[in-house]
Amino acid sequence: MLTASNLVRRKVFFLVVLILTLNLPLLVPYGFRLIEQIILYSGLTLIWVILYKFLGLFFLGISGTVGLSIYLVSILHQFQISTPLDLFAAFVLMILILAPLTYLVLRASGGYFALLTLGLNLIFPLITSSLDASYFSVSARYLSFDIGLYMHFILIVVFFILSFLWLYLHMPVKLKYTLILIKRGKEIAESLGINFVIYRYFIVLLLLIVMVVLGIIHSTYLFRVDTSTIFSSELTLIPVTAGLLIVIKTKDDAFIDIIISVLVPVLYLLFGIVVPALVEVLLGLLIFGALAFMFKKMMVSK
Amino acid sequence: MMSVARFINIGAGAIMAVGAYTTYLLTSISQLGFLATAGLVFLTSSVIGLVFYLGVNKMGLFDQPEHTIEDLSVILSYGFYLFITGGLSLLFGARYTSVNVKLELPLSLSFIKETELIILIFSVILASALHLIFISNNNLGLKSKAIMQNIQSSIAIGINTKRIFAIVFVLSFGVLGLSGCLYVLLYPLNPYFGLYYTVLGFVAAGVSGVGNLLYSFIIASVISILYSFLGLLIPLGVAIAISYILMLLILVVKPEGLKRGFR
Numbered sequence: 131m132l133t134a135s136n137l138v139r140r141k142v143f144f145l146v147v148l149i150l151t152l153n154l155p156l157l158v159p160y161g162f163r164l165i166e167q168i169i170l171y172s173g174l175t176l177i178w179v180i181l182y183k184f185l186g187l188f189f190l191g192i193s194g195t196v197g198l199s200i201y202l203v204s205i206l207h208q209f210q211i212s213t214p215l216d217l218f219a220a221f222v223l224m225i226l227i228l229a230p231l232t233y234l235v236l237r238a239s240g241g242y243f244a245l246l247t248l249g250l251n252l253i254f255p256l257i258t259s260s261l262d263a264s265y266f267s268v269s270a271r272y273l274s275f276d277i278g279l280y281m282h283f284i285l286i287v288v289f290f291i292l293s294f295l296w297l298y299l300h301m302p303v304k305l306k307y308t309l310i311l312i313k314r315g316k317e318i319a320e321s322l323g324i325n326f327v328i329y330r331y332f333i334v335l336l337l338l339i340v341m342v343v344l345g346i347i348h349s350t351y352l353f354r355v356d357t358s359t360i361f362s363s364e365l366t367l368i369p370v371t372a373g374l375l376i377v378i379k380t381k382d383d384a385f386i387d388i389i390i391s392v393l394v395p396v397l398y399l400l401f402g403i404v405v406p407a408l409v410e411v412l413l414g415l416l417i418f419g420a421l422a423f424m425f426k427k428m429m430v431s432k
Numbered sequence: 433m434m435s436v437a438r439f440i441n442i443g444a445g446a447i448m449a450v451g452a453y454t455t456y457l458l459t460s461i462s463q464l465g466f467l468a469t470a471g472l473v474f475l476t477s478s479v480i481g482l483v484f485y486l487g488v489n490k491m492g493l494f495d496q497p498e499h500t501i502e503d504l505s506v507i508l509s510y511g512f513y514l515f516i517t518g519g520l521s522l523l524f525g526a527r528y529t530s531v532n533v534k535l536e537l538p539l540s541l542s543f544i545k546e547t548e549l550i551i552l553i554f555s556v557i558l559a560s561a562l563h564l565i566f567i568s569n570n571n572l573g574l575k576s577k578a579i580m581q582n583i584q585s586s587i588a589i590g591i592n593t594k595r596i597f598a599i600v601f602v603l604s605f606g607v608l609g610l611s612g613c614l615y616v617l618l619y620p621l622n623p624y625f626g627l628y629y630t631v632l633g634f635v636a637a638g639v640s641g642v643g644n645l646l647y648s649f650i651i652a653s654v655i656s657i658l659y660s661f662l663g664l665l666i667p668l669g670v671a672i673a674i675s676y677i678l679m680l681l682i683l684v685v686k687p688e689g690l691k692r693g694f695r
Contacts (some may be wrong), residue, residue, distance in 0.1 A: 188506050190442075234680045240499065241440030241506040242638060246680070247441065249631040253673045260669030363624070367514070374507060407526070410518025415513030418487075421504065425492045 140315065141385050145293050148388065149286060162282065164399065166351050169289045171395035172388075173344050174369035176292040177337045179376050179387070184309035185298060187243055191235075193393050194250030194370055195338060197361035199345030201258045204271040204355040213275060217346050224342040232335045255361040260359065270356035273349065281350045288343055293388050300384035309333070364406070368398050371413045378420040433604045436566065437597045438501040438583070443509040444514035444633065447605050451477050451612025452553020452621040453520055455561070456531045466550070467502070470613050477609020478602045484512065485601035494597060498583055513627075520581050520623035528620040547617040554614055558607055559649040565603065567646070635679045657678070 174192055181187045202223050206216035235246045262268055275281075299306050311319045312330050319326040349355070371395035376387045383394060433439045454473045458464055464472070465678030474608060488494070491604035493501055529535060563683045566576045575596055586593055611629070611656065633648075655675050 165682060186503075188503070218497045234677075234683075237680075237683055238638075240444075242504050242634075243439065244506045245442065245631060245634040246629070249635065249676060251633055252628050253676050256669030257673045258669075260667030263668045356490035370510070398601075405522075410514045411522065412518075414511045414513070414515025417507060417514070421508055421511070422491050 131314035141293070141297050144385060145290070145297070145388065148392065149290060162352060166282065166285060166348070167399060168392060168395045169285050170344055170348050171368045171372070171398070172391040173289050173292050174341065174365070175372040175376070175391035176296050176388070176395070177341050178369045179391070180296065180299065181334065181337060181372040182373060183377055184306070184313060185333065186239070186313040187334065188241070190244050190366055190370065191247035191250035191364035192341065193361050193363060194247075194254040195224075195228070195341050196365050197251075197357075198227070198258070198350065199342045200349040200352065200355060200360040201254075203346055203349040204360075205266075206271060207273055207275075208266075208268075208271050217350070220346055221342060221348075224282050224346075225339060228338050228342070232296075232338060233331060236331060236334060251361065251366060255357050255418075258361075259357040270354055272305075272354055273352055275350040280309075281347050285344075285347050287430060288340065288347070292340065296388060297384045300382075359413045364398070367410070367413065368395055371416070374417055374420065378424055401432075433600055435602045436579050438498050438600075439488075439505040439509070439597075440502055440634075441509045441604070442506055442630060443513035443516065444521075444608055445624070445628070445630040446513045447477055447480065448612035448615065448626035448629060449520055449621070449623050450480060450516060451609030452531070452616045452625070453524060453612075453623075454609065455613045455616050456524075456529060456621065459531055459559075468552075470610060473609045473613040474606045477612075478606035480609075481601040481603075481605025482598065484605070485598050489594060489597070494594060506608070517623040526622055526624070528622050530620045531616040551614045551617060554610070555649075558610065559646070562603070562607065563646055572596070573678035576600075635676065637682075639679050639682050 174196070178189060178192065181189045199220060202220035206219050207213075211219065219296050231250075235243060235250075238246050290357060299309070308324055308329065311322055311324055312326060312333075316326045319329070352360075370393050375394065401409060433441050451473045453470055458469045458472060474690065493508065496504065497638050508614060564570075565572055567573055575586070575591050578589070578591060579593055579596055583593055612621075615625070615629075619625070632655065636652035639649045640641065640651040658678075659671040659675045662674060665671075666674075
């Protein structure tokens with residue numbers, strides 16, 4: 131009989147199979163970097179979609195957050211701080227930066243929140259490039275981490291936790307309903323005894339910290355760090371597009387969502403690196419098409 | 433667009449890029465003067481605005497509640513931004529391109545450059561024109577102010593909101609295209625340059641209070657002057673960041689903006 135616990139067990143089993151499948155490219159040269167990129171984008175997608183679907187926050191500052199984490203690691207690495215102390219110090223510094231910043235941007239909501247967080251993608255590179263040009267007098271830094279397999283294991287664990295959180299949020303659990311109430315607004319949440327400001331702040335901060343962890347792990351795979359590459363628009367573009375596809379699609383199945391979060395980066399890595407601009411055009415059209423379809427559905431249901 | 437149509441346009445920077453590249457094309461293939469070029473750019477961008485509005489309206493966005501329009505407009509305009517910037521990258525490449533525009537100002541001033549003076553004059557004219565159209569007490573201005581307060585009530589008293597939205601889209605896109613045309617007088621362009629101005633514009637609108645055109649104009653000017661001065665003392669990037677954080681702090685203290693608008 132297909133009970134709820136059976137269903138969860140089955141999904142976790144499929145998740146394990148998915149992760150093992152993801153690791154197949156380890157057998158080929160460069161497979162390591164390929165998996166890392168797929169898992170990075172997939173993890174970012176899951177974070178984005180949790181923020182959007184359960185908190186109603188259209189977060190666009192992904193490349194700013196991830197890029198700044200990589201930048202801090204590269205600076206600490208430049209000062210010859212030993213690994214993993216440099217990674218940990220970058221992590222702490224990012225929390226110190228994000229804690230007040232999250233509070234500030236959460237003052238806005240809806241489209242205003244989207245634009246404020248989009249600002250982070252522009253402000254952080256401006257700061258880092260100015261610092262590089264004026265104080266550090268470098269145009270790029272070269273990293274040499276020799277901890278590939280160890281980091282790869284942590285990356286898989288983070289991905290597994292995020293995927294499990296996503297599956298968990300699709301079950302009838304207290305956390306899911308708390309988040310939905312927070313999404314509905316301050317009055318509704320507080321009338322049911324939920325501290326709207328504190329809850330929302332800590333959940334968003336926690337998800338951003340996971341994003342920072344992904345960024346820091348990503349930095350250990352890089353050899354060269356400069357502002358134009360670490361704040362690349364793909365870091366925002368791919369998770370948002372995959373996330374939108376997850377939100378817009380009609381069938382509400384958490385496992386299919388995880389598959390989409392993996393497939394979109396795979397497709398990007400297959401085709402997008404050759405002609406990224408064409409992918410942008412297609413993604414733009416895809417968003418239009420999906421929304422048009424959604425509106426049509428809404429009209430029919432009315 | 434934000435005040436009247438509730439449309440939060442992340443794609444504003446893409447229209448600026450369209451205006452800038454139209455200027456680039458027109459100046460490359462013809463010997464048109466700046467005013468004629470600017471006129472054509474305005475026309476092209478306005479047509480794009482009209483087509484975009486008709487498409488979005490056909491989808492049924494403006495039949496939704498106000499908060500749904502605000503939320504979904506972000507996604508829609510993000511798709512639009514990707515489509516336009518990706519398209520421009522495919523056509524022109526993502527590298528920086530300089531534009532050679534002929535200016536026709538028979539003046540030689542020592543305190544300001546000719547291009548800067550033209551940009552200043554254009555900006556003041558545009559801000560005044562928009563203020564006159566949407567805020568002053570003429571027929572369109574009164575209707576716009578009514579829609580800014582409540583869309584449903586405006587429909588109830590017989591205002592054709594969709595016609596006003598169409599005018600807003602046409603004029604906004606036209607002005608955005610024109611600002612792209614002015615941008616190329618000073619800087620080289622690439623398809624993504626407009627994103628920074630989108631954020632700056634939004635924050636200026638947020639700080640001044642949504643629906644306050646005049647205040648938005650003043651705040652945007654103050655921000656630009658502030659980071660230009662700060663840029664003399666500290667690296668420009670850090671100066672811009674300080675200005676941005678200052679504005680965030682203002683929004684924390686006064687979420688409705690410094691001066692309450694019509695909403």
